[in-house]
Amino acid sequence: MKQYRWLLLVWGVLCFAQKPAQIGIVSDNDLYTSPYNDQYYTNGLEFYYRYLGNPETTRALKTITEFRIGQYIYNPQSVKAADINVHDRPFAGYLFAEARISKFYANSHVLKFKFQGGVVGPESGAQQFQEGLHKLVGYYTVEGWQYQITTTPAAQAAVFYSRRISPSPYMHRFEYNWDVHLQAEVNVGTIWNTASIGPMARISLKGPLQDMHHSMLHGAELEADASEYKNRGELFLYANPSLQYMAFDATIQGSMFNNTSPVTFPLLHWRFNAEAGIKYRKNHWAYSYSFNYRGKEAINNVISGFFYGSIQVGYIL
Template structure:
């Protein structure tokens, strides 16, 4: 019932923002992450994620900003161990955890192809995220075995989370109509995650690449003027180095140490993402294979991977 209430409030908020913004377009979509999108036998660590989002153009821009897009998200992430031993919490290789959040952010697209994104998330990690209930009902629906060890999950922690990303052109002499490079740096700061990541991103176009201020790569498909190009199809790769400072889903809350199962982080790890993105007129679709290096100090823990699917529709 609470999930339905939250969803109704979200839809109401989207409708009110749509009326008040008086912009020339909007985009609504879904992001679904799951380790089963890469393998039917792969079920570990970051086990499921779901986000609904709404984007709209902002009227407030600066002279050097070609486009500014605001967005609202509501989402839930779930985390679980790879191997479970009943009533032996010391054998878990990751804590159970859930994260439920609402998000507001915006992205600036600059004339020099630079991109700056920031957002604020508010929510909860712990039983207040309803992750146990959602996972139990989902597993029941698809006839998967249910986990009975959610009693060992990370305890409730209030989420006040920020995110910043800056991307700028890289290796300019190699950038062509069908390939380009950007250097991308991301920072997370808050009560849930604190980390820094940096690495390059390359797009390899099957068709001519759209400029980043019109491309769906950073969610820039919305435009106040009609673009001569409305179709995209390209591969991309994004390897990066990640420095982890804090992760409540592994270490427990900063403000208490009463979560039953916690671990210490591995500070530096390698991450990577590769995928295919497509746009046809008002539709955006993408699939990504995401790899995350070993994140915590435990002898049985390994790096992991999952798939991410995005689908959205543009309203003009």
């Protein structure tokens, strides 16, 4: 009986592995925008694996399932913060695993469901990672992690929706090279409770834009027919300003389950955020860079809005 179980397991893994799939890495860092930036959301690292689902029998043209693991690191205005009075934002680390499902519909509609589980606090390993990285590259010593947000279990669920609001690209020839979409997201859980909305515009730098169920913008570049990768490439700019309402942020306010964090701040609920970048895809490779702005997050006399850069590299297996 055990032998049959192993055979079933191996068969399942082989079937799973035969699906069109992609692996990739996302690296966020404030130093990607300026060598003088090193504050607030200071580093993020994610690894992902996504695969194409079976042909849809519903209205969706394509379904992609994705798994991620990642870590986010947050600092006050300076990592030289041994003095608690220097803090204008708490030190915090977030370690998580994520599963998401993305559905792509006709007329460039996109619907995503995302679920995360993890931890904020010393168990995230953020202190060890940042201190080790600074030591490795000869950067200055990090001080102040003893005041970080204390242990908080993380359970998050999010829904994202996007739809094209510009006319169909097939109505007028000149509209092949640009489009505008309206995007909205709601994120609820023990770490963040947020809602955001804003437009997203794409401008092609080479050839016509791909429809959303073929575009890398939302991770839809996987195809059932591998020959499609040779015939389909992308190079485009995009911009996405948004208005966000943040009801709760454990990395600033501390855990909703206790009040043991030594440094916390009241939240500034309304924020303006923006993202602009460039994406390029050719054959099996996909690359992107984005410049990100986040509005002021907490209420005090020191903290301000901040910038960071994001680099992503993906490879279709």
